[in-house]
Amino acid sequence: MKPPAAQAQAALSVRDLTVSYGRAVRALHEVSLDVPQGEIVTVLGANGAGKTTLMRAISGTLRFHGGVISSGRITYSGISLGTSPAHRIVDTGIVQAPEGRRVFGRMTVEENLKVGGFHAPESTRKRVFDLFPVLAERRKQRASLLSGGEQQMLAMGRALMARPKVLLLDEPTLGLAPLMAEHIAKTITEINEQGTSVLLVEQNAALALRLADYAYVLDVGQVALRGPAAELAASDEVRQRYLGIVDEPAPVFTGHRALSRWEG
Numbered sequence: 700m701k702p703p704a705a706q707a708q709a710a711l712s713v714r715d716l717t718v719s720y721g722r723a724v725r726a727l728h729e730v731s732l733d734v735p736q737g738e739i740v741t742v743l744g745a746n747g748a749g750k751t752t753l754m755r756a757i758s759g760t761l762r763f764h765g766g767v768i769s770s771g772r773i774t775y776s777g778i779s780l781g782t783s784p785a786h787r788i789v790d791t792g793i794v795q796a797p798e799g800r801r802v803f804g805r806m807t808v809e810e811n812l813k814v815g816g817f818h819a820p821e822s823t824r825k826r827v828f829d830l831f832p833v834l835a836e837r838r839k840q841r842a843s844l845l846s847g848g849e850q851q852m853l854a855m856g857r858a859l860m861a862r863p864k865v866l867l868l869d870e871p872t873l874g875l876a877p878l879m880a881e882h883i884a885k886t887i888t889e890i891n892e893q894g895t896s897v898l899l900v901e902q903n904a905a906l907a908l909r910l911a912d913y914a915y916v917l918d919v920g921q922v923a924l925r926g927p928a929a930e931l932a933a934s935d936e937v938r939q940r941y942l943g944i945v946d947e948p949a950p951v952f953t954g955h956r957a958l959s960r961w962e963g
């Protein structure tokens with residue numbers, strides 16, 4: 700069972716992060732966020748809000764996209780990730796399954812998984828196959844022959860091969876049929892229940908708020924709203940702007956913590 704949020708330790712912490720691409724684009728402005736140990740935290744926001752940029756900054760891949768952190772800090776268990784290269788960040792236990800899956804199409808399922816964790820013990824591969832039995836069935840098939848949903852499973856499986864403590868998921872349900880999206884959602888919950896913290900970027904706000912413990916809403920590079928996911932899901936602003944619900948009464952939220960606007 701998960702510890703109550705108040706007792707959970709902030710494992711991954713982002714403070715006052717400002718990120719730019721060249722001189723013209725400031726993609727994030729003084730963004731702060733916490734992913735407590737063992738929780739699912741989601742980041743919502745419209746296209747261009749800065750969600751992917753946040754993931755890139757955390758995973759150390761920003762430089763490959765021409766971005767720089769101009770101020771702020773990212774720490775994991777109190778240790779600064781600073782400008783560590785991506786492989787060092789993977790070594791600390793933070794692993795990303797990137798947007799768009801990016802599986803190696805010419806390689807088999809099994810080979811893709813090996814790329815994720817060359818030295819992973821057999822038990823890790825077994826865990827991946829237990830979570831995604833279809834990957835076990837198709838282990839000898841080329842990844843390009845998998846469906847979109849199966850490729851998403853492979854991307855998540857590949858990330859799990861590195862035995863992450865924090866799994867970064869960027870739009871895992873993008874472009875998937877509702878049933879497959881539900882399947883992926885269920886698996887995210889299972890991965891989390893096995894002890895992995897999850898930072899989930901999603902455009903499917905309804906699904907993300909259902910899965911997450913805590914949520915942040917990014918708006919043009921800034922945190923506009925944050926709060927326990929259940930409270931955000933019940934707020935009129937989120938329901939109208941992100942869930943597309945205009946006239947149904949919001950469910951009564953009986954929790955004790957208040958939804959808050961970010962105050963820096």
Ligand SMILES: Nc1ncnc2c1ncn2[C@@H]1O[C@H](COP(=O)(O)OP(=O)(O)OP(=O)(O)O)[C@@H](O)[C@H]1O
Nearest residue numbers: 720724726745746747748749750751752753764765
């Ligand atoms: N490599 C890049 N070079 C220049 N500008 C970029 C680059 N990547 C993103 N941007 C800009 O940074 C801002 C934030 O983009 P980002 O992709 O992080 O947003 P997002 O919330 O993930 O959007 P989406 O849901 O469309 O992926 C946008 O204005 C975008 O145009």
